[in-house]
Amino acid sequence: MLAKTFGSAVYGVNAFTITIEVNVNQGLKFFMVGLPDSAVKESEQRVESAIKHIGYKMPRQKVVVNLAPADIKKEGSAYDLPIALGILKASDQFFSETLETYVIMGELSLDGSLRPIRGVLPIAIEARKQGFKGFVLPKVNSEEAAIVNNLDIIGVDNIQEAIDFFSGKLMIEPLQSDTRDIFLSQVNEYAVDFSDVQGQENIKRAMEIAAAGGHNVIMIGPPGAGKTMLAKRLSTILPPLSLLEALETTKIHSVAGKLGVNTSLISQRPYRAPHHTISDVALVGGGGNPQPGEISLAHNGVLFLDELPEFKRTVLEVMRQPLEDRHVTISRAKISVEFPANFMLIASMNPCPCGYYNHPEKECVCGPGIVQRYLNKVSGPLLDRIDLHVEVTPISFDEMTSDRRTESSTQIRERVIKARGMQSVRFANNNEVYSNAMMSAQMVKQVCQINEGGKTLLKTAMDRLGLSARAYDRILKVSRTIADLAGCEEIRIEHLAEAIQYRSLDREGWAG
Helix, strand or coil, X not given: CEEEEEEEEEECCEEEEEEEXXXXXXXXCEEEECCECHHHHXXXXXXXXXXXXXXXXXXXXXXXXXXXXXXXXXXXXXXXXXXXXXXXXXXXXXXXXXXXXXXXXXXXXXXXXXXXXXXXXXXXXXXXXXXXXXXXXXXXHHHXXXXXXXXXXXXXXXXXXXXXXXXXXXXXCCCCCCHHHHHHHHCCCCCCCHHHCCCCHXXXXXXHHHHHHCCCEEEECCCCCCHHHHHHCHHHCCCCCCHHHXXXXXXXXXXXXXXXXXXXXXXXXXXXXXXXXXXXXXXXXXXCCCEECHHHHCCCCEEEECCHXXXXXXXXXXXXXXXXXXXXXXXXXXXXXXXXXXXXXXXXXXXXXXXXXXXXXXXXXXXXXXXXXXXXXXXXXXXXXXXXXXXXXXXXXXXXXXXXXXXXXXXXXXXXXXXXXXXXXXXXXXXXXXXXXXXXXXXXXXXXXXXXXXXXXXXXXXXXXXXXXXXXXXXXXXXXXXXXXXXXXXXXXXXXXHXXXXXHHHCCCCCC
């Protein structure tokens, strides 16, 4: 007898429906076809053990399982449940008229209980799109799937519950979830706040400018000056995620298996801080079945690279294209997958190997030329994509122990949202640009016009400070953001003057 169930395969951040056909006929042996990988092939042992454990029999006939379409490779253990149900129906051990109206996914333990799976959200979205009535899956994943409306989410703990549900012996109410309420209840819950940071007012100002314009930042300073502490708090002053952005971000984390057990929706901007020993593939994504890397997990949020010169050169260079295009494309022989990667890059570094070059109190012990060689580990093309270079100096004891209240993230965020609002109006007719940092050279000429006084100041600064040509557009972009924070339509001299100071690494002779 032939039985049919439906599962799903995830490629990139999208899912595709997989038809699981099971035929039990005269003969011997178990055959699985349709390009299954080792994990899928091993389902025979898990399925047999689970079926026997709950009192059913594994057919001692020829069993053929076909995963269609047969030219797409199937990976993972989440096909166990639909295969098991297909075998039971094909061998007339249970009957169901609704089996083909649901997408079914779940990994079986040997005792028939279900283990959690990855990629639940894109699977649920695809199931609704394809017109399925519902989605049967492990109960621990049901909260994540329930954020997709107009789809019955049936969470089960074991295969027996799934059998009873499909045969009509057990009524399971579909899980209901109010996505908007979940989103709004968590959107402003951050464990850290800018009010925790004493002193460093100039660095906080630079962070506010970066958040307002979507600019990438590099902080240069000695150990213990507060670079990491400030970077961790940047996501708290970015504009809150929209519901669409939250769903997009959740899909990526779901595919990567990074969602917590009790997390159904990511409602806060992600913050990722990979170690400097990370590989190219782990950063940008890849693998046989391409998985998202750190830059995609930081989508709509912040990617923090601490001790930037310690990262391998090849790792840093693969970020250049995603920083420009806001997505990364991973190509394989039979498939090409695109992951979104719209993130803010925040990097930090010591000014030299010992960490005390330009320190106000401690003496640098690095020899001649060592400082420049250390800085040269970061390539010019990568620095070209970083708008703000911020020098961080250590705070004094008095500042550290001060009782003075500093601004909270909420107060700073209000100004950032107001500045982003001006940019939304400015770029309303351009769907690919929504912040000042994303402007092309042609747009900079149109949007960032300065008067004669501003041109004189900029020329003088470039001549006296020895700023490179790459600094010109960056200064104009940052000054446009500073003007937006001030609520000004035109770029004034004071806005330019502040922007000029954020090009430390472009100054000739900065490293001696």
